[in-house]
Amino acid sequence: MRTLVLGGDGFCGWPSALHLSAHGHEVTIVDNFSRRRIDDELGARSLTPIRSLDERVQAWHDATGRDIGFAELDLAHDYDDLVDLLSTVRPDAVVHFAEQRAAPYSMKSPAHKRYTVDNNLGGTHNLLAALVQVGLDAHLVHLGTMGVYGYESVPVDLPEGYLTVRYPDRDGHEHTRDILYPTQPGSVYHLTKSLDQLLFQFYARNDGLRITDLHQGIVWGTQTDETVLDDRLINRFDYDGDYGTVLNRFLVQAAVGYPLTVHGSGGQTRAFINIRDTVRCIRLAVESGAEVSGRVRVMNQVTESHRISELADLVAQTLGATVDHLPNPRAEADTNDLSARNDQLLGLGLEPTKLAAGLLTESSDIARKYSDRIDHTLIPCTSYWNDRRRAEGTRP
Amino acid sequence: MRTLVLGGDGFCGWPSALHLSAHGHEVTIVDNFSRRRIDDELGARSLTPIRSLDERVQAWHDATGRDIGFAELDLAHDYDDLVDLLSTVRPDAVVHFAEQRAAPYSMKSPAHKRYTVDNNLGGTHNLLAALVQVGLDAHLVHLGTMGVYGYESVPVDLPEGYLTVRYPDRDGHEHTRDILYPTQPGSVYHLTKSLDQLLFQFYARNDGLRITDLHQGIVWGTQTDETVLDDRLINRFDYDGDYGTVLNRFLVQAAVGYPLTVHGSGGQTRAFINIRDTVRCIRLAVESGAEVSGRVRVMNQVTESHRISELADLVAQTLGATVDHLPNPRAEADTNDLSARNDQLLGLGLEPTKLAAGLLTESSDIARKYSDRIDHTLIPCTSYWNDRRRAEGTRP
Numbered sequence: 001m002r003t004l005v006l007g008g009d010g011f012c013g014w015p016s017a018l019h020l021s022a023h024g025h026e027v028t029i030v031d032n033f034s035r036r037r038i039d040d041e042l043g044a045r046s047l048t049p050i051r052s053l054d055e056r057v058q059a060w061h062d063a064t065g066r067d068i069g070f071a072e073l074d075l076a077h078d079y080d081d082l083v084d085l086l087s088t089v090r091p092d093a094v095v096h097f098a099e100q101r102a103a104p105y106s107m108k109s110p111a112h113k114r115y116t117v118d119n120n121l122g123g124t125h126n127l128l129a130a131l132v133q134v135g136l137d138a139h140l141v142h143l144g145t146m147g148v149y150g151y152e153s154v155p156v157d158l159p160e161g162y163l164t165v166r167y168p169d170r171d172g173h174e175h176t177r178d179i180l181y182p183t184q185p186g187s188v189y190h191l192t193k194s195l196d197q198l199l200f201q202f203y204a205r206n207d208g209l210r211i212t213d214l215h216q217g218i219v220w221g222t223q224t225d226e227t228v229l230d231d232r233l234i235n236r237f238d239y240d241g242d243y244g245t246v247l248n249r250f251l252v253q254a255a256v257g258y259p260l261t262v263h264g265s266g267g268q269t270r271a272f273i274n275i276r277d278t279v280r281c282i283r284l285a286v287e288s289g290a291e292v293s294g295r296v297r298v299m300n301q302v303t304e305s306h307r308i309s310e311l312a313d314l315v316a317q318t319l320g321a322t323v324d325h326l327p328n329p330r331a332e333a334d335t336n337d338l339s340a341r342n343d344q345l346l347g348l349g350l351e352p353t354k355l356a357a358g359l360l361t362e363s364s365d366i367a368r369k370y371s372d373r374i375d376h377t378l379i380p381c382t383s384y385w386n387d388r389r390r391a392e393g394t395r396p
Numbered sequence: 397m398r399t400l401v402l403g404g405d406g407f408c409g410w411p412s413a414l415h416l417s418a419h420g421h422e423v424t425i426v427d428n429f430s431r432r433r434i435d436d437e438l439g440a441r442s443l444t445p446i447r448s449l450d451e452r453v454q455a456w457h458d459a460t461g462r463d464i465g466f467a468e469l470d471l472a473h474d475y476d477d478l479v480d481l482l483s484t485v486r487p488d489a490v491v492h493f494a495e496q497r498a499a500p501y502s503m504k505s506p507a508h509k510r511y512t513v514d515n516n517l518g519g520t521h522n523l524l525a526a527l528v529q530v531g532l533d534a535h536l537v538h539l540g541t542m543g544v545y546g547y548e549s550v551p552v553d554l555p556e557g558y559l560t561v562r563y564p565d566r567d568g569h570e571h572t573r574d575i576l577y578p579t580q581p582g583s584v585y586h587l588t589k590s591l592d593q594l595l596f597q598f599y600a601r602n603d604g605l606r607i608t609d610l611h612q613g614i615v616w617g618t619q620t621d622e623t624v625l626d627d628r629l630i631n632r633f634d635y636d637g638d639y640g641t642v643l644n645r646f647l648v649q650a651a652v653g654y655p656l657t658v659h660g661s662g663g664q665t666r667a668f669i670n671i672r673d674t675v676r677c678i679r680l681a682v683e684s685g686a687e688v689s690g691r692v693r694v695m696n697q698v699t700e701s702h703r704i705s706e707l708a709d710l711v712a713q714t715l716g717a718t719v720d721h722l723p724n725p726r727a728e729a730d731t732n733d734l735s736a737r738n739d740q741l742l743g744l745g746l747e748p749t750k751l752a753a754g755l756l757t758e759s760s761d762i763a764r765k766y767s768d769r770i771d772h773t774l775i776p777c778t779s780y781w782n783d784r785r786r787a788e789g790t791r792p
Contacts, residue, residue: 110529205727
């Protein structure tokens with residue numbers, strides 16, 4: 001099948017594009033290289049030495065004989081080019097990773113908040129409008145986030161997108177209704193994924209678009225079965241305070257003898273997934289598109305939940321490191337419980353890769369191998385959620 | 397108090413600005429004249445001969461001795477100017493009408509969908525980011541729409557923004573939670589107001605912004621106590637297929653002997669409010685800002701509900717007209733029930749102006765007075781919600 005991968009040069013997009021190509025998809029990557037430009041803006045770079053997309057695609061051809069197409073395009077601003085691309089390629093599926101994906105980056109400044117809204121909402125809405133305009137019955141697979149559910153403690157195992165609720169009708173009788181789970185996003189980034197949900201709901205209802213929204217947990221790990229085939233295929237690995245996700249950040253910190261930076265008490269519980277499972281989930285979602293019609297399919301793309309302090313202790317014990325508790329830059333509950341259903345992806349055949357010392361070591365080995373590329377000054381998070389958090393975080 | 401009126405040159409914004417000024421507010425209007433430019437785009441114009449904003453403000457000064465300030469600014473794109481304005485004026489309240497407000501216009505083409513999302517979301521998010529940046533504790537009063545609740549039949553009197561729901565927790569016990577009413581917007585325009593709700597929820601939680609969101613019904617009528625003071629103050633009156641709201645459209649149609657255009661069966665029920673009540677509600681909302689803290693205050697700005705076919709019959713009988721049933725360009729339920737709570741604005745002192753023959757005659761007199769300005773070709777709605785509706789509506 002013909003599959004577009006929007007944002008296919010990024011951390012999840014690149015290994016997903018390779019995995020789909022390895023499994024016979026005719027893949028075309030669409031990207032505007034915004035992630036590489038943000039590295040330049042932040043003075044940061046991937047821990048791993050990633051190659052240009054041209055080199056990456058050439059390496060994939062050399063390793064497997066398979067070709068991946070490419071179109072450089074800014075989803076949020078090159079609407080006519082997007083329409084042309086969809087009309088020409090006529091994809092069966094569109095995988096949409098092309099959103100700014102870091103919560104701290106989205107809260108850095110008013111300009112970063114505005115960029116995140118403009119890029120993510122503008123891009124996603126352009127895609128929906130273009131699919132309708134071209135009259136394509138492509139299956140849209142979008143990368144959402146578990147953060148749309150919010151990180152308050154709730155007394156339920158998080159369902160997959162929808163919640164069945166009851167309330168009294170005007171005659172006092174019980175009324176039952178299935179609703180989108182009430183969203184409580186905790187950053188402008190998470191907010192844009194909540195807004196996306198409403199865009200999807202509308203376009204599915206009004207235009208019959210077929211859409212799967214994947215609420216992904218925090219990704220850890222770096223390599224996949226495909227990226228290990230050639231050094232030039234290596235995936236990016238972010239460790240900086242904006243883009244470094246918590247477990248990967250801990251692994252780098254342990255590798256270079258930097259104390260593990262736990263924000264607040266570490267009582268926050270989050271859902272996780274290994275990058276190898278991410279790429280499999282994407283394929284399972286794409287290839288089950290025939291099941292999607294009517295309302296948006298929402299699946300939780302997670303394999304397990306952990307408390308941050310427990311992760312820090314695990315990394316500290318496994319790899320040897322100290323733990324440092326810092327003021328939390330985020331406005332969020334200091335402690336929460338969280339468990340999430342993932343029945344749908346399990347039902348499609350996902351076999352979870354659970355957190356285990358062996359896999360920690362793999363990432364840790366990469367961190368050590370490239371430790372000379374690490375800039376320690378980029379490790380702390382310097383984005384604060386509001387004035388109060390900034391005051392707490394910058395107190396001398 | 398110092399009050400900014402964003403979109404203060406428009407149909408609701410202009411009479412609201414006058415009403416606030418008449419009641420002692422130091423009003424500054426902010427507008428980019430997009431509504432006048434859309435008239436040019438559509439080859440349409442207000443039934444009433446509206447003056448330039450300069451003339452309007454001068455006329456207000458002549459009639460009352462009161463001054464209204466003005467800043468020309470595009471909320472969605474002139475962010476730095478907005479920050480400067482907020483820093484300079486330091487308003488106590490910001491009334492936000494500056495969104496594209498016609499559902500048919502928002503569905504005309506991909507470009508119109510994209511404009512509506514960019515203008516409405518971009519503008520509203522810029523405003524929120526700017527209020528945080530400037531550190532203003534201004535009370536934000538936003539014009540929402542009843543359309544966020546959706547127009548499916550529901551078994552409840554629509555509550556004001558929030559719904560108390562119950563669902564079983566993981567131990568099977570009953571859990572109760574207050575949630576934003578599950579939104580079901582029926583057009584891209586309505587969708588943007590649903591998205592706004594999530595922006596407000598986030599900025600109220602994260603930054604403590606004080607926000608009132610007014611879910612307004614369909615406005616009818618033209619003049620207010622203030623706009624009648626001088627011919628140069630006359631309010632705009634839209635009758636075209638994009639911007640003409642249903643009752644005002646019927647009144648114009650009756651005045652010029654055009655059959656009343658009912659879309660579908662006319663079994664759609666909608667909530668209504670007279671423009672005189674709109675301006676009073678805005679003032680009641682603004683002046684009760686001290687009550688708002690914590691979660692967003694949502695109030696239903698409506699006074700009564702009617703079935704479209706009943707409105708058509710009322711106008712036909714009162715003013716003499718025939719009724720024409722046309723294919724519905726909108727993808728919506730052909731028939732629905734609707735009733736809405738409006739306890740909060742009643743509690744603040746609103747005395748509803750109900751639909752009555754006398755008021756119909758007032759608007760009808762205006763329509764007859766300016767009937768030579770009416771272009772009959774602009775009356776039909778030519779925006780279709782999707783391909784199926786277009787096929788039904790354009791069948792020869």
